[in-house]
Amino acid sequence: MMQQRRMTTAALALALVLVTGAAACGDDDDDSAADTASDNRLDIVAADYSFALSGEVHEGPMRIDFQNAGAEFHVPALFPIAAGVTEQQLIAAFESEDESAAGPLLAGDPEAFRGMPPFIDAASSASVVTNSITAGDYALVCFVGTADGQPHFSLGMVTTFTVGAAPDGAAAEALPDADGEIVINDGSYTVPDNIGDGGSFLVRNVSGQPHEITIGRLHEGATFADAEGWINQYFAASFGEGEFPAGEWPADIVGGLLDTVGADDQALIVLPKLSKGSYIVVSESEDDGVALFRTDFTVD
Numbered sequence: 001m002m003q004q005r006r007m008t009t010a011a012l013a014l015a016l017v018l019v020t021g022a023a024a025c026g027d028d029d030d031d032s033a034a035d036t037a038s039d040n041r042l043d044i045v046a047a048d049y050s051f052a053l054s055g056e057v058h059e060g061p062m063r064i065d066f067q068n069a070g071a072e073f074h075v076p077a078l079f080p081i082a083a084g085v086t087e088q089q090l091i092a093a094f095e096s097e098d099e100s101a102a103g104p105l106l107a108g109d110p111e112a113f114r115g116m117p118p119f120i121d122a123a124s125s126a127s128v129v130t131n132s133i134t135a136g137d138y139a140l141v142c143f144v145g146t147a148d149g150q151p152h153f154s155l156g157m158v159t160t161f162t163v164g165a166a167p168d169g170a171a172a173e174a175l176p177d178a179d180g181e182i183v184i185n186d187g188s189y190t191v192p193d194n195i196g197d198g199g200s201f202l203v204r205n206v207s208g209q210p211h212e213i214t215i216g217r218l219h220e221g222a223t224f225a226d227a228e229g230w231i232n233q234y235f236a237a238s239f240g241e242g243e244f245p246a247g248e249w250p251a252d253i254v255g256g257l258l259d260t261v262g263a264d265d266q267a268l269i270v271l272p273k274l275s276k277g278s279y280i281v282v283s284e285s286e287d288d289g290v291a292l293f294r295t296d297f298t299v300d
């Protein structure tokens, strides 16, 4: 069930969300969120097909930088796992026809909001600051599939790591101050006027239902429909239906949150200074699975 659920989530995210943007002039290292969380930072580099992690992390405001050094799309799905569970056990369980196989390996609520970075396309990166990841052992898993139908986790995109207790034993601290807010309304987003400057942006959901969020930039001359058609075809193909689309995806992801954001969930999306262009903010609703909505903005 876990595998199916996560595959569905990842597929929907990829299929529905479309987005993107090239962060050509990115310098995201001088914002307050970066400074505040600089000592509690997880770097994830995805390749075809592996995750390389660096950084020792603990409960509390944690910055996560996710970079895709591969040629395919990758998703940083995070699950809490029972102590001592190995990557090999996880792969065997996810590959199993038995839907209950993964259950005993997991701990806590696998669907809980953790404020992870979104799926990203090749050569993109995305950063967040979250304080929703509690101490414990975790697995990072990519459920995207290859052209010949193999899930990336079967090829090596599973890794485990530990999040330590907060240094002083206290409850998680508040998130650092943001440079602005991105508000999820009922059917649209409100983005702050300074979003193009980059920085850290608090995501606040007042829509009454959970939503994901992905922010990207369309390539010059590309339309939303171009990007949507390409990604839908890519995703269908990655799960064994039809051919992969030709050429490049005409968009680039610059940020977002993989997890659905509920009313009480908070995390910061950290954006680089955005290059000029047409951007889009996209969501699906988890309630009905397909309630896509989008908001456009332009950086001049």
Ligand SMILES: [Cu+2]
Pocket (backbone or CB within 6 Å): 073, 074, 075, 142, 143, 144, 152, 157
């Ligand atoms: Cu992958």
